[in-house]
Amino acid sequence: MYDWLIVGAGFAGSVLAERLARDRNERVLLIDRRDHIGGNAYDCLNDDGLLIHQYGPHIFHTNAKPIFDYLSRFTPWRPYEHRVLAEVDGQRVPIPINLDTINQLYGLDLSSEELQRWFAERAEPVAEIRTAEDVVVSVVGRELYEKFFRGYTRKQWGRDPSQLDKSVTARVPTRTDRDNRYFTDTYQAMPKHGYTEMFRAMLDHPNITVALGTDFQTLGTTQRARRTIFTGPIDAYFDHCYGALPYRSLRFEHVTRNETWHQPVAVVNYPQTEEFTRVTEYKHLTGQVHDRTALTYEYPAAEGDPYYPIPCPEHQALFKRYEQRALAVPDVWFVGRLATYRYYNMDQIVGQALATFRRIDEAVPRQAHRSASAGKLNEASLALT
Known part of the structure; x- marks a missing residue:
């Protein structure tokens, strides 16, 4: 029996897994239905050896020194100001x-x-x-x-x-000076070796078992834990009993071009023309040296994986019904963008996860364990590519 089952290996789930395993010495089973860690921040080398963000550009920025310091335990940084x-x-x-x-x-x-x-x-x-x-x-x-x-x-x-x-x-300010940075936060940087490597370091602990390609709904009761942290869509947890919460999805077209650079900045937006909203060129973000370049064309969609909660009063009213039900479920915590139906930046999710850990640590007695290596579930899923 694990002490904790955490559903979702993105920022919220991974931060809580690391804190519970390292700080409380408790055994964590971290699952994700995808075949990789990192959630939507997952990055990888494409077939041409270019580092890309599989789910569109993720640029880290924050004014919170504790959040930046926490993540700095798991990665060196490449200074980067987004334009x-x-x-x-x-x-x-x-x-x-x-x-x-x-x-x-x-x-x-x-x-x-x-x-x-x-x-x-x-x-x-x-x-x-x-x-x-x-x-x-x-x-x-x-x-x-x-x-x-x-x-x-x-x-x-x-x-x-x-x-x-x-x-x-x-979220998008208007300026009267010549500051052309997209963000003005104190800390602006990219993980030097990529987000996936940062997550890999975060989850490198003997008390953490990672099971990829594993859906929460398929777990039997014997594979669950004393307590659960759920970072997926809150309406899915309750089988959409009040109806589905609306989300916008995205479709990504990843291409490699036979040119060193394609555009002068990392992202170009298209508010007037084209079906896509923006084009991202990753070498600006990563600093990678390569004679070719990788681009992603981003197409919003009504169907597909949930990315953005649609912010309007009727959707918030529906979420509040699920939230009230969630508050009544013992030993389950709902954390992250999908579980709380909020459009959070990455640093805000990390902050929410760290705050949730503090509340757990104050309210939940610690389990007494020897310092030992946890067993690995679904061993084949642990080849993190």
């Missing part, structure tokens, strides 16, 4: 919108102070900021909203911004 261009009106301009964006797009020569007035003249008064549309038009006006946000958001979410919560576009 994104948007193809608008036939030009590639910085996004988030900044001083250079406006000057280039409109052929102007504004100063920062002049740009503040320029935005103010175009901003539309909104009595109450409720929707993703409200956020943008109240700051920069209708024209920039149409150029940069409406089309991209409709592709990404399958809904008009007026139907989505304000949090969707509030």
